Amino acid sequence: MENDTETLLVMLSSLLPESHQYIDQGSLLETLLDCEGNVEEAAKLISQSTSRAAGQASSSTKNKRKRHSGLDGWLKQQPSTTSPPSKRVNSGDMSTRTLGVKVPAQDHREHTSPSTSLKVKGSGKPNSTGNALARLKPPSTSATPETTPQLPPLTLGTPEMVANHTTCTLHPRVLPPELAIKLFETMLTEAENWDRNRFWLFERAVESPHKNSFYVRDMSAVAGYDQDDGISDLEWKEAAHYWTQFGAADPIPFPKLMEEACRLLEDVVNVEMRKRKQFDLEWGGNRRWIANVAAANCYEGAKENVGFHSDGLTYLGPYPTIASLSLGVSRLFRLREVIPKSEEATRKPRSFNVPLAHNSLLIMHPPTQEVSKHAIIPQTVIDTFRYRPSSCSPSTSLLNDDPESQLESSNCRINITFRFFRPDFRPLTIPRCKCGEATILRPDMRGKRDKDGRLDRYWWACQAGKKIENEGKDCGMWKEMNAMAEGRGPFVGDSAMREDSTRNANTN
Ligand SMILES: O=C(O)CCC(=O)C(=O)O
Ligand SMILES: [Fe+2]
Structure with a gap:
């Protein structure tokens, strides 16, 4: 577990419903360790253990659990397309289970609002005491036996390592340096108007631990794109609304420098894509990959983060390609495979850390969103980003005795993910x-x-x-x-x- 433990404990407590607030820190820590520091899994485990305990006291709940031991079982019995919400739990990389109590689903996020490390609005009251440790024991059906070998997290410091171990590729120094700095400066200014997503999780309102925003590109000047995709402004507004977790903001047009960067990045993406095998369900419309939207994130300081999630596919469709540009402070991107149920007994997922330096592009190729989750993890320390502001030209800096004095410092990371929203998955x-x-x-x-x-x-x-x-x-x-x-x-x-x-x- 590499994250600062205290932060993880705070994050975990913040995710627990009020009824679990009495659980002592030692037990929380143990669960975190069981879950290799994965806050969302720890929160789920605690909730599941508790609901299991509650279920033992209630035979009717027990019967229900027996009857529908998971989504597969439930589907076999109920051919209709809807399910009773109070009994269904879908929890991202946890198996879908039928529980006696409702645990809010996690990672239903469209874009941000991850299920870990959220700022909690309002505090939970302490509750009655109980045998916390007993409740924290993993469910007996816990799929991975202790004997399954667990490989330690691996840091992937080079593009070759990223390509060898993951479904992503890493492209350092991807933009001309001046453009990268200017875009960083532009986005820092833009970020002053961005917001945090707010949504309901674990019986309370929570706020995402970083700011984000949603941009829509003017496609009228983009060569090679079918101008008549017919997506109306109202539809874009709806996409922005769901992308920002029910946010009210209107989509913002690409700033000029984002457009300039996008054109250069598209070339990099297309070169990479041509080397790769495609999936049947990928978009077959355009010859070239193009971006028509960009979601931007701002992480201030070491602790702001985004928890484990895979990006919602609603408008992207299956097997999307996502081009993710990093600007400013270098942060750790963590990627972890989600193991299919059928393989749980034989292998455990391995985590990979990819340091995302200023001006690097990470391309999440298909099937990244289908087979893994990713996060920007909170860190104990970060290196301040020091840069020469665009207002300070190289010639003026040569005249200066102390060029270092002209450098600016920032503790922010800007991330821009360029994406293609498919016309066949348009909001309508x-x-x-x-x-x-x-x-x-x-x-x-x-x-x-x-x-x-x-x-x-x-x-x-x-x-x-x-x-x-x-x-x-x-x-x-x-x-x-x-x-x-x-x-x-x-x-x-x-x-x-x-x-x-x-x-x-x-x-x-
Ligand atoms: O900041 C990053 O690099 C990742 C952001 C992300 O995962 C997202 O916007 O979905
Ligand atoms: Fe993401």
């Missing part, structure tokens, strides 16, 4: 749930997958429980995506997929 086409909200598209990360990381299925799920006004209540809608039947595409694998669906139709 996103299924609505009974709450009247757009659903979120999530991969079945723990389900079956082939050796290339190809998944079996994706789900449209209600996300209304995260809206603060809803206080965790949702309609529980949970429907499998059927890309063909929903009229989506074109896909990279169109012809192969059509043959498949015809074959299936004929054999049924």
Whole structure:
């Protein structure tokens, strides 16, 4: 566990519902250790253990748990597309389980609002005492036996290491240095107007531990793009609303320097993409990868962070390519595979740390979002970013006796993730749930997958429980995506997929 322990403990406490606030720090620490410092997993484990204990006292809950021992079981029994929300728990890289009490779902995030290290609004009251340690014991069904070897986290300090160990590529010094500095300065100014996402988690309103914002590109001047994708301003507004976890802000146009950077980065992405194998469900429309939106994050100081998550696929569609530019302070990006249920008994996920230096591009290639989660972890210390401001030209600095005195310092990291929102997943086409909200598209990360990381299925799920006004209540809608039947595409694998669906139709 590399994070500052105290921070992790605070983060963990902040995620626990009021009824768990009495659990002592020693027990919290033990659980954190069990979970290799993963705050969200520790919080889930505690909640699950407690609900399990509660379930033992209630035979009706126990019966329900027996009847539906997970989403698969539940689906087999209930062919309809909706599920009773109070019994369904989907928790990202934890298996989907049926519990006696409702634990708020995690990582339903579209863009930010991770499930770890959130600023909590309001404090939990201490509750009655209890046998905390007994409750903290991992569930007996805990999938990974102690004998399964656990590889320690590995730091990937070079592009070669990143390429060898992950589904990402790293491109240092990617922009001309002056452009990188100017863009950093622009985004620092922009960030003064950004906000923190606010949403409902673990029975309380929480705030994301960093600021973010959502930008939409003017595509009219972008060569090679079908100008007539028909996505209206209102739809962009809706996308921004869900991307920022029910935020009210209008999407912002790309600043000039972001546009300039985007064009250069697209070239890098396209060169990389041409070297890689494509997945059938990838977008098959444009010949070149282009970005039409950018989500930007600002992390101030060492502690601001984003917790483990995979990026919501609602508008990106399956197997997206995401180009993530880092500016300013270098921070650690942590990537960890989500192990499919069928392999839990034989292997444990390994964490990789990738230091993201100023002016580096990390490309998350497919199937990164399908098979792993990522985070920017809180750190104990960071190196201050020292740079020559763009207002100070090299010639004036030569005239100066002490050029060092002209350097500026910053403790901020700016991240810009350039993304392509697919026309076939445009806001108008996103299924609505009974709450009247757009659903979120999530991969079945723990389900079956082939050796290339190809998944079996994706789900449209209600996300209304995260809206603060809803206080965790949702309609529980949970429907499998059927890309063909929903009229989506074109896909990279169109012809192969059509043959498949015809074959299936004929054999049924
Ligand atoms: O700041 C970063 O590098 C990661 C940001 C991220 O994961 C996101 O915006 O989804
Ligand atoms: Fe992300």
